[in-house]
Amino acid sequence: MNHRPLKWFQIAALNTQMHLDNPLVSVILPAYNAQADIAQAVASVLNQDYANLELLVIDDGSTDGTAQHPALQGPRIRVLQQSNAGPAAARNLGLANAQSELIAFIDADDLWLPGKLRTQVAYLQSQPEISVVFGGFARWLAENNGHFETPPWIEPTGDPLALTSPSGWIYPDLLLDSVVHIITAMVRCEVFDAVGHFDTQLPTGEDFDFWLRASRQFQMHQLARTLARYRIHPHSLTKVPRPENNELRVLQKALQTWGSAGPDARQVDAAALKRRLFGICFGHGYFHFWHGSKTQTRKAFGQALRHDFWHPKVWAYWMSAAIWLTALPRSRLLHHHPARMSHISSLMIETEADTFLKTTIPPRKAT
Numbered sequence: 001m002n003h004r005p006l007k008w009f010q011i012a013a014l015n016t017q018m019h020l021d022n023p024l025v026s027v028i029l030p031a032y033n034a035q036a037d038i039a040q041a042v043a044s045v046l047n048q049d050y051a052n053l054e055l056l057v058i059d060d061g062s063t064d065g066t067a068q069h070p071a072l073q074g075p076r077i078r079v080l081q082q083s084n085a086g087p088a089a090a091r092n093l094g095l096a097n098a099q100s101e102l103i104a105f106i107d108a109d110d111l112w113l114p115g116k117l118r119t120q121v122a123y124l125q126s127q128p129e130i131s132v133v134f135g136g137f138a139r140w141l142a143e144n145n146g147h148f149e150t151p152p153w154i155e156p157t158g159d160p161l162a163l164t165s166p167s168g169w170i171y172p173d174l175l176l177d178s179v180v181h182i183i184t185a186m187v188r189c190e191v192f193d194a195v196g197h198f199d200t201q202l203p204t205g206e207d208f209d210f211w212l213r214a215s216r217q218f219q220m221h222q223l224a225r226t227l228a229r230y231r232i233h234p235h236s237l238t239k240v241p242r243p244e245n246n247e248l249r250v251l252q253k254a255l256q257t258w259g260s261a262g263p264d265a266r267q268v269d270a271a272a273l274k275r276r277l278f279g280i281c282f283g284h285g286y287f288h289f290w291h292g293s294k295t296q297t298r299k300a301f302g303q304a305l306r307h308d309f310w311h312p313k314v315w316a317y318w319m320s321a322a323i324w325l326t327a328l329p330r331s332r333l334l335h336h337h338p339a340r341m342s343h344i345s346s347l348m349i350e351t352e353a354d355t356f357l358k359t360t361i362p363p364r365k366a367t
Contacts (some may be wrong), residue, residue, distance in 0.1 A: 001074070023119055023125075024040035025053045025186070028094030030087045032060040034108035037231070039071035041108050041148040045075065050117035056080060056097055058090040066108075086207040088198035095197055102254045104186045111140070111151075111229040119160045120186040124221065126161065132220040134185040135227035154226050164224035171215040171262035174208075175251065176269075176276050180220065182207040184227040191218055207244035213252045216263060243296050248303070251277070282314060289320070 020232055027045050031038055038057075045055055055077045059067040061084025072079050088232045092103065102121065106112055116135075123133050140151055166173035173179055195213040198206045214220065285300030304314045 003163055016208040022050070022052045022364075023102055023121065024100035025050070025104055025121065026094070026098035026100040027053055027055045027104045027106060028058065028091055028098065029055060029108060030058045030060055030090030030094070031062065031066050031108035032084065033062045033064045034062045034066045035069060037109040038066060041106055041110060042071045042077070044111040046074070047114070048112065048117045049115060050121060053117065054078065056094045058082065058094050060084050060086065060090045068310060086200065086203055087122075088200045088202060092197045092200065095097050095192055098189070101189045102186055103189060103192070105182045107183055109231045109233070110183050111231070113154060113227055113229065115160070118224070118226045119223065123161050123221070124186065124188065127221065129219065130221050131188040131191050131218040132180075132185060132214060134180045134220065135223040135225055137181050137184050137228045137230045140229040140231045151229055157219060158224070160223070160225060162224045164222050167218050169215065169262045169264040169266065170220050171212065171258070172260070172266050172268040174212050174215055175254065175260065176272055178208045178211070179222070180211045181228070181230065183230065187214075194218070200253070202246055202250065204242065205250045208247065209250045209253075212250065216258055245280065245300065248277070248280045248284065251260075251280065274307050278304050278311070281307065289365060320358050
């Protein structure tokens with residue numbers, strides 16, 4: 001049986017249909033001195049069951065040869081380099097060079113779970129009015145020897161496109177919790193066109209700031225499944241904490257700019273917001289307390305007292321900062337209570353402050 005060759009316009013139509021069915025996804029991976037972990041992150045992207053992607057690796061001034069890693073060779077990978085400027089600038093460079101309408105992010109030491117890209121592309125194709133889709137993540141902790149073992153398989157269950165709360169106009173939810181983890185998100189380019197890129201003036205919290213801005217103009221849906229693994233390094237426990245409380249800075253800016261109601265007029269619970277502000281200040285002060293910073297500790301606890309003046313625990317730490325931190329050097333403080341340090345990271349994850357807040361702030365109702 002003879003087949004006539006396709007005309008040029010028929011080929012163009014087929015290519016257009018293929019593009020619609022399997023649109024290109026640009027994956028942006030900022031990396032700084034990531035030689036040890038980047039191969040696993042790259043593999044988790046390239047091994048997705050969705051092949052039509054480009055991986056943009058942004059080497060943020062690494063000094064360990066990250067850009068020359070053998071894992072960064074391949075037709076779907078582009079390596080861009082810049083002087084060290086932080087994750088916001090690195091992601092912005094990736095956005096400036098992305099060739100697709102769909103953007104996803106991963107960090108150099110984290111992993112995507114199988115099926116992430118295909119699920120999110122399918123969801124956005126089925127919901128053209130939604131511009132951001134994200135999901136859950138699992139924390140990946142090191143073993144006692146400091147090594148990361150192969151994490152257990154997470155079996156997806158139920159409808160892969162099912163949603164969970166919060167979803168929709170989530171601005172009030174973001175005021176109470178940074179519910180969107182960037183490594184789980186897929187974003188249409190129109191969002192960046194409308195609200196801008198990541199704020200390079202923020203050394204941390206730049207993603208929280210972006211999601212707040214995006215939530216003012218776009219609905220964001222959360223898939224009811226785990227999409228990524230977030231690696232928590234033991235060496236992050238000894239990082240010197242930053243003097244600025246960027247999470248508080250971003251939250252206060254949002255409240256000053258837009259207030260406490262979402263675009264759909266849904267108001268955040270005033271009492272919950274007060275506890276949230278208190279918790280951010282308390283957590284920042286607690287972090288600095290166990291790092292021996294008297295000035296930053298007293299400042300942060302002083303800010304916490306503005307939101308709950310009679311809280312006895314804050315007063316106890318505030319007074320201790322005046323007495324104990326003056327008399328006890330930082331090195332002795334950390335040695336004095338190493339168990340405390342096992343709960344402290346640069347992101348204040350797994351801190352006593354978190355546990356304290358979970359017991360004092362009731363869970364929010366699903367919306």
